[in-house]
Amino acid sequence: MSETFTSVSQEEASGEASEEAGLGARARLSFDLDADVCVIGAGLAGLSVALEAARLGASVAVLEGRHVGWNASGNQLGTVMPGFALPLAELIERIGFEDARELWTLSKEGAEFVRANATEENMPGICLSEGVLEVSNVDAGDRLISRLQMLNEDFDTEVEGWQADRVRAALRTDRYFHGVHYPKAFQVDGRKYVHGLAALARRAGARIFEDTPVVSIDHSGIRKRIVTPTARLRATHIVLAGNIHLGAPLRRLSETLLPVWRYAGVTAPLGERLHEIVAFKGSVMDSDGIDHFRVVDGDRLMWESPETTWAARPQRFAGAIRRRIRSIFPELGNVGIADMFGGVTGQTVHGMPQIGQLRKGLWVASGFGRQGMNTSAMAGQLIARSILQGDERWKLFSPFELVWAGGATGRVAGQLVGIWGRASSAAAGSLARYRERVRLKDREREARLAAANRAAGSGPRRPAGPRPRPAPASEPAAPGSAEPAAHDHSVSQ
Numbered sequence: 001m002s003e004t005f006t007s008v009s010q011e012e013a014s015g016e017a018s019e020e021a022g023l024g025a026r027a028r029l030s031f032d033l034d035a036d037v038c039v040i041g042a043g044l045a046g047l048s049v050a051l052e053a054a055r056l057g058a059s060v061a062v063l064e065g066r067h068v069g070w071n072a073s074g075n076q077l078g079t080v081m082p083g084f085a086l087p088l089a090e091l092i093e094r095i096g097f098e099d100a101r102e103l104w105t106l107s108k109e110g111a112e113f114v115r116a117n118a119t120e121e122n123m124p125g126i127c128l129s130e131g132v133l134e135v136s137n138v139d140a141g142d143r144l145i146s147r148l149q150m151l152n153e154d155f156d157t158e159v160e161g162w163q164a165d166r167v168r169a170a171l172r173t174d175r176y177f178h179g180v181h182y183p184k185a186f187q188v189d190g191r192k193y194v195h196g197l198a199a200l201a202r203r204a205g206a207r208i209f210e211d212t213p214v215v216s217i218d219h220s221g222i223r224k225r226i227v228t229p230t231a232r233l234r235a236t237h238i239v240l241a242g243n244i245h246l247g248a249p250l251r252r253l254s255e256t257l258l259p260v261w262r263y264a265g266v267t268a269p270l271g272e273r274l275h276e277i278v279a280f281k282g283s284v285m286d287s288d289g290i291d292h293f294r295v296v297d298g299d300r301l302m303w304e305s306p307e308t309t310w311a312a313r314p315q316r317f318a319g320a321i322r323r324r325i326r327s328i329f330p331e332l333g334n335v336g337i338a339d340m341f342g343g344v345t346g347q348t349v350h351g352m353p354q355i356g357q358l359r360k361g362l363w364v365a366s367g368f369g370r371q372g373m374n375t376s377a378m379a380g381q382l383i384a385r386s387i388l389q390g391d392e393r394w395k396l397f398s399p400f401e402l403v404w405a406g407g408a409t410g411r412v413a414g415q416l417v418g419i420w421g422r423a424s425s426a427a428a429g430s431l432a433r434y435r436e437r438v439r440l441k442d443r444e445r446e447a448r449l450a451a452a453n454r455a456a457g458s459g460p461r462r463p464a465g466p467r468p469r470p471a472p473a474s475e476p477a478a479p480g481s482a483e484p485a486a487h488d489h490s491v492s493q
């Protein structure tokens, strides 16, 4: 890990200086270069690898076809959770309890990597704040209890169960039932984080070249060759972190990803009433992955919701976001949308990221889907530590092989599955709300009946016959006098 770079060009130097000042003039690679590690792509994944590898002493060059954070990494909400896009129960089913636990621990280390980097000192204005609430669209508290136990006890992750009334005190809507609160999950300014990461990687010695697409690679020898329109590189390791745009360097790899475009908006200022309606200050996401939002800039809502499997301008979805906000929080009425943004995520067929070595010295870090903050950080740590320290824990990802995502036909099918999944979860949500209304009406009717009986002073009319014996103290309450199911779970508050 000792080769030296050629000297820094004027263009590169000025690019670095202006990037740090946030002005954005870009350094293109215009001279041939040798490095230990060449990273393709300056999104969250590529920059996390670059930062960790540079900190461990490697010479690192990052080649980015557009500019730092150009795609999803620079257009996301910045919520940092443990785990993966694949639900934990499915992960355990797929690889067994022990390996799932190890992977979960790595995912938590990824989140801690973000926390350690995202300090105000390192990234001014990053605004790290604690606490994420996952709310349920359906009334399924029985499942919640075992999940809480598993997370707390088996996966060493601090979580609290919130009953529906606590959730509704924090979020004034009847859409949500129970919640799982992750007090140690957090959020940062997602659009700033990727630039902060680039600045840290540069400080650690990595060199980042923008407007420098990689058009081909030859990964056959010990020293691998990387070709760009303006220069060539040689490196012992190549890390493919180009997400769905990787293209020519290894087209078949891009085809293992289903591209899913995600869109988010920021409302106009909503004033004090926002805090009465949305009192929870961290990120909120629903259990079906439909809505994801939080309060930003004092009194605005940042809200992510629609997704497509084709590219569209984010502005096109401002109306959809506005309608979504109105349907969850009708009291907010018709909010104005001040800004829209979005990007394309790469989803794998099995829902887990692609992390590992494809052949000696050729690495992949992609497929982070909708949960890229902690998982891309984890990929950076795993790959850099394997290259530089021989840490082989990336092999835990081996069961998640590269599966073809189906090309154009598969992508259309993906959209249909997505729509079906969302429609069925929306239907389950309506059903749960309907059941709750029925229970509420039952309770009101019983209360009216009891009041009428009390007013009559004689209790309920008893048919003629022998007087019933008083019930023993331990006898269960009669059906109908129990709390409705929405409040009927012994989760901690």
Ligand SMILES: Cc1cc2nc3c(=O)[nH]c(=O)nc-3n(C[C@H](O)[C@H](O)[C@H](O)COP(=O)(O)OP(=O)(O)OC[C@H]3O[C@@H](n4cnc5c(N)ncnc54)[C@H](O)[C@@H]3O)c2cc1C
Pocket (backbone or CB within 6 Å): 040, 041, 042, 043, 044, 045, 046, 063, 064, 065, 066, 067, 068, 069, 070, 071, 072, 073, 074, 075, 076, 077, 078, 079, 080, 081, 190, 212, 213, 214, 215, 241, 242, 243, 244, 245, 246, 247, 248, 249, 261, 262, 263, 264, 304, 341, 342, 343, 344, 345, 365, 366, 367, 368, 369, 370, 371, 372, 373, 374, 376
């Ligand atoms: C609206 C939205 C909200 C989100 N919110 C969250 C959230 O709150 N929390 C969370 O954990 N995740 C979130 N995500 C997901 C997260 O943003 C992604 O998982 C993550 O950014 C993926 O990072 P990446 O580096 O793999 O890909 P990218 O961001 O796509 O970066 C890849 C880079 O590689 C470059 N590249 C590709 N091919 C080449 C080539 N041949 N030569 C040179 N350069 C190349 C591209 O130009 C690009 O800049 C969100 C995503 C979106 C869209």
